[in-house]
Amino acid sequence: MKLNRRDLLGLEELSREEVELILTTANSFREISERPIRKVPALRGKTIVNLFLEPSTRTRSSFELAAKRLSADTVNISASSSSILKGETLLDTARNLQAMKIDAVVIRHASPGAPAFLASKLAVPVINGGDGIHEHPTQGLLDLLTIRDKKGEIEGLKVLIVGDITHSRVARSDIFGLSKLGAEVRVCGPSTLIPREIEKLGVRVHYNIEEALINADVVIVLRLQIERQKGRLVPSVREYRNLFMITQERLSLAKEGTLLMHPGPINRGIELDQEAADSAQSVILDQVTNGIAIRMAILYLLIGVHP
Amino acid sequence: MSKRKEIKLLDEEALRRTITRISHEILERNRGVEGIALIGIRTRGAFIAERLANIIERTEGKRPLLGILDITLYRDDLCTIGEKPIVHATEIPFDVNQKVIVLVDDVLYTGRTVRAALDAIMDFGRPKRVELAVLMDRGYRELPIRADYAGRELSITQNEVVLVRISEVDGVDEVVIKELDETE
Numbered sequence: 001m002k003l004n005r006r007d008l009l010g011l012e013e014l015s016r017e018e019v020e021l022i023l024t025t026a027n028s029f030r031e032i033s034e035r036p037i038r039k040v041p042a043l044r045g046k047t048i049v050n051l052f053l054e055p056s057t058r059t060r061s062s063f064e065l066a067a068k069r070l071s072a073d074t075v076n077i078s079a080s081s082s083s084i085l086k087g088e089t090l091l092d093t094a095r096n097l098q099a100m101k102i103d104a105v106v107i108r109h110a111s112p113g114a115p116a117f118l119a120s121k122l123a124v125p126v127i128n129g130g131d132g133i134h135e136h137p138t139q140g141l142l143d144l145l146t147i148r149d150k151k152g153e154i155e156g157l158k159v160l161i162v163g164d165i166t167h168s169r170v171a172r173s174d175i176f177g178l179s180k181l182g183a184e185v186r187v188c189g190p191s192t193l194i195p196r197e198i199e200k201l202g203v204r205v206h207y208n209i210e211e212a213l214i215n216a217d218v219v220i221v222l223r224l225q226i227e228r229q230k231g232r233l234v235p236s237v238r239e240y241r242n243l244f245m246i247t248q249e250r251l252s253l254a255k256e257g258t259l260l261m262h263p264g265p266i267n268r269g270i271e272l273d274q275e276a277a278d279s280a281q282s283v284i285l286d287q288v289t290n291g292i293a294i295r296m297a298i299l300y301l302l303i304g305v306h307p
Numbered sequence: 308m309s310k311r312k313e314i315k316l317l318d319e320e321a322l323r324r325t326i327t328r329i330s331h332e333i334l335e336r337n338r339g340v341e342g343i344a345l346i347g348i349r350t351r352g353a354f355i356a357e358r359l360a361n362i363i364e365r366t367e368g369k370r371p372l373l374g375i376l377d378i379t380l381y382r383d384d385l386c387t388i389g390e391k392p393i394v395h396a397t398e399i400p401f402d403v404n405q406k407v408i409v410l411v412d413d414v415l416y417t418g419r420t421v422r423a424a425l426d427a428i429m430d431f432g433r434p435k436r437v438e439l440a441v442l443m444d445r446g447y448r449e450l451p452i453r454a455d456y457a458g459r460e461l462s463i464t465q466n467e468v469v470l471v472r473i474s475e476v477d478g479v480d481e482v483v484i485k486e487l488d489e490t491e
Contacts, residue, residue, distance in 0.1 A: 002390050021393070028377065028396040037430040042380040070380075300394070304386040 003301050007119040007126040010135035011176040019144065019180055026145050026290070026297035032069055033292055043072035046103040046303055051093070052129065053079045053109045058264055058288065059129050059138070063106050066295035072103070072303070094118050104303050107131070125302040133167050138298060139263050140173025142291040144181065146283055147218055149290070150259055155182035158255075160212050162244060163222030163271055164193040164233075170263045171222060175201050188212035189222075189244060192233040209244050216254040220261045221246050224271045237270055247273045251281065259283050316459065316469070317482040322442075325458040326355065329440055330362040332456050337407055342435070344372035344406045348424050349395055352412035354475045355442060359411060372406070374399035381423035403432040409456075413471035415441040418452035443469045443482060 003018055011019065032040055048067045052060045060076065067074045077093075079085070084093060090109070097105065104125045107115050112134030119126040130136040148154055159178050165171045165187045178185050179202050187194060188206040199205060206212035213219065224240060234240045251260065260272075260282045268274055277284065317325060337343055340363055347356025353375045364370040377395045379385070410424055421439060428437060440456035445463055459482075461469065466487050474480045 025394050028394040031396055031398070032380075035430060036432060039430065040380040041426070042385055046386075297394075300380075301391055304391075 006302065007115070007128075008137055008298055008302060009116050009119060009126070009128050011137050011140045011173045011180070012135065014137075014176075014180070016180045019141070019177060022141055022294070022297050022301065023145050023148060025301060026141070026293040027149075029293040029296040029300070030290070032296070033289070038069050039071055040069065041071045042300055043067070043070040043103075043303055046072040047101070048072050048074050048104045048106065048299065048303070049097050049102050050074060050076045050129070051097075051105055051107045051109075052076065053084065053090075053107070053114075054130070056108055056129070058291070059108065059136075062288070062291045063127075063129060063138075063295050066292050066299055069292070070296055070299055072299065075102075090114065090118065091121055094122055098122055098124060104299065127298060127302065130169055133169055133172070135173045135176075136169040136263075137173050138291065138294050139170050140177040141298075142287055142294040143170075143174055143220065143261060143263075144177050145290045145294055146261065146287050147178075147183075147259065149286070150283060151217060154178065157183045157217040158186065158215055159183045159218040159220065160186045160188060160206075160216040160254075161220045161222065162188045162209065162212070162246060164225055165189050165198065165222070166193050166195045166233075167225055168222050170220075174220060175203055179203075186212055186216070190234055190240065209246075209250060210253055213250060213253040216258055218259045218261065219246060219251065219254055220263075221272050223263065223265060224267055226267070226270075241270055245269075245271055245273055246276050248275045248279060251276055251279075257281070261287055264288070313483045313485050315481060315483050316443075316461075319480040322480045322482060325442065326358050327362055329442075329456045329458060330359045330366070333359070333409055333438075333440065334363060334367065336438075336455070340367045340369045340371050342405070342407050343409060344374060344401060344403065344434075345409050345411055346374040346376050346399065346424075346428065348410065348412040348420060349375060349377045350476055351471055351473045352410075354473045355413060355471075356409075356411035359409075359440070372401045374401065376410075376424055376427055378420060378423040378427055381427050383419060383423070397427070399431055403428060403434050405433075405435050408434040408437045409440050410437060411440045413442050413473070414469050415439070415444045415452075415454050415457070416447060418448045418450035421452050422450050442471050445469050 064074050106127045106129045108129040109131050112132035114131050115126050115128040161171050175185050185203040187203050262284050345356040347353035360371050360373045375398045377397045379392050379394045438455040441454045442458040444454050444457040444460045468485050470483050472479050472481050
């Protein structure tokens, strides 16, 4: 069994078997981060470039740690410290990196499709670390790993995604991944933040949070991207909080033992209240731990296969 | 394919006796079970290690520590083989420091698997000593590695292969020698 691709651009195009291979591999990698020496020699001598052209703490450090725990060398490039400030195009940046003999590029970019563009121009694997509102495949995969780990199986679970679905690449990757593995996905949020025709992806749409929570096995709360609300898509943060914030009280409407997830960073007291975020149901930090294992699995499966 | 001949070396009973003998040798050399940890190399080594642990528990009244090692990530050919092997979990649920580790595998051939396993174990700590137990030592080493306990020592050509079949994986307990086709 193998990944039938050179790049990881999104979960939409992956087969169920490929998703399962990644999850199985990641599950084996989790133990490495528990060892006294958290490093295996699998990617010794390989170089991975983290090209992060949008702010990121979690994803960038997670990719960096994943690479280091596989003994690969990493180079981090961020927009503020690179030649992009001097007007270099993305393609020129990438070609220059390739000329330095690297083995993979992880890219985060504000424009949907930037990783696909890069992949079409480079000979080495390109891994999407989040591209605009398109996809964030490794986040989707780490959510799947966390759910599978806690619930045993994903098939048949009722998973609710709450928040700004329109602008969320996490929601899109989650929807593709969860549906592929047979979960029943619901989305809930203000009508202005739910894309039209999203039902075509096989999800159910709710506008009332209390209704949406009924019988949910998993609740994924999205960050309200305050920086993207300039267009007045929600009347006020206060109204959003009143109508959609996940509280302990609201969470009690879901199935007993429901998992509470959030891709981070959390706006405490806006989409998620303090008490719920730190409750026993919250697996938010497990998501972060699993993120490293998922990224190790992706790097392992993609690098060095296509010489 | 059909022209390949199989010669049976050990049947179920003989395999059981061999594993029993190795377990006694381990106990004899180490004067009991104290401080011993068996670590089986996936896939078949893990099951052989478990059987050794069962026999030792029966004879000594105490079970040795038992772990499983997947050496895939330590292979020296990982980046030159076409398809990445599936990685299974390593489970070493004890502290290896100051332990006598007995590495267990089914067949000892080039020694490269054992080299990888040694490197992996060193990443878990500093054992007092590492010993190697194999069911079949077929010779033709490519590295300076030897077995402390061997079920059988064979000297066969490189056109032949020793197959250890373990019921948990293969549905049957036996060891056979098989000739390889010219094309293989």
